[in-house]
Amino acid sequence: MFAFFLISGLVICFLGRTIFKPILFTVSCIATFGLVMLISYSTFLSNNSKAWAGWTVLAVAVILGLLLGWLLLKFIRIGIFIVAAMGGYSVGLLLYNAILYKMHSQTGFWCFTIGVALLFGVLSLCFFNHLLIHATAILGSFMAVYGIGLVAGRYTNPFTLGELIDNDQLKNVDPVFYAYLAGNLVLYVMGMLYQYRVKRGDDSGESHYHIKDDFGRKYGRRY
Numbered sequence: 001m002f003a004f005f006l007i008s009g010l011v012i013c014f015l016g017r018t019i020f021k022p023i024l025f026t027v028s029c030i031a032t033f034g035l036v037m038l039i040s041y042s043t044f045l046s047n048n049s050k051a052w053a054g055w056t057v058l059a060v061a062v063i064l065g066l067l068l069g070w071l072l073l074k075f076i077r078i079g080i081f082i083v084a085a086m087g088g089y090s091v092g093l094l095l096y097n098a099i100l101y102k103m104h105s106q107t108g109f110w111c112f113t114i115g116v117a118l119l120f121g122v123l124s125l126c127f128f129n130h131l132l133i134h135a136t137a138i139l140g141s142f143m144a145v146y147g148i149g150l151v152a153g154r155y156t157n158p159f160t161l162g163e164l165i166d167n168d169q170l171k172n173v174d175p176v177f178y179a180y181l182a183g184n185l186v187l188y189v190m191g192m193l194y195q196y197r198v199k200r201g202d203d204s205g206e207s208h209y210h211i212k213d214d215f216g217r218k219y220g221r222r223y
Helices: 002-015 020-042 051-074 076-098 106-124 128-152 158-166 176-200
Strands: none
Touching (some): 002 020, 002 176, 020 076, 020 128, 051 076, 076 106, 076 176, 106 128, 128 176
16 A cells, blocks of 8 residues: 555656546546445444455445546546545645644534535636646645555544544644655645646647547646
8 A cells, every 4th residue: 555655646746737647547546446435434334344245345446436537537627626626635634634623523624625625626627737736746745645654654644534533532633744744745846846847848838738538628728
């Protein structure tokens, strides 16, 4: 898992706009897989210890992830929204984990993180290239640092924040987390600057850069 998150994160962080279609497919698969697993383990799998149930859910999650990834390659606009929203969700998780955890409200947690995700998604419809660069840079940096945290330890898992809040277990965030957060910011800035550099050097120029879906529709011509 460490190698997967680190390598995938670095690729998304620095090449999010350049190789958007492969990254869209990968991110869609990861998002669907994670959502199915989260819902399953939050409901019926939490009280079901049978091995076949876990393997069945795993197989379904993989199949749905691959299916959605394939579909979004045909509907790029929706894919752009999802990738940008995941970048926004990463921002929401980091901010809540660093500052807003003191609210001790699971409702506030979900409203804030989902709200930031939707904001990024909506803005991506108006400012395609810029939001795509920032969203993939922050999402990639988040994944890479999360992978490092899995090995190095003392990384507050943002995906368990809701459960910790619900069980009143989130009193204070480990100070080491802020070192990880600083790493997130540095990696994000590096990825963002590199993507803008590539964007400026694109032979077709900013106003002509576009991505085509399978139906020939073009995106990103204006921004």
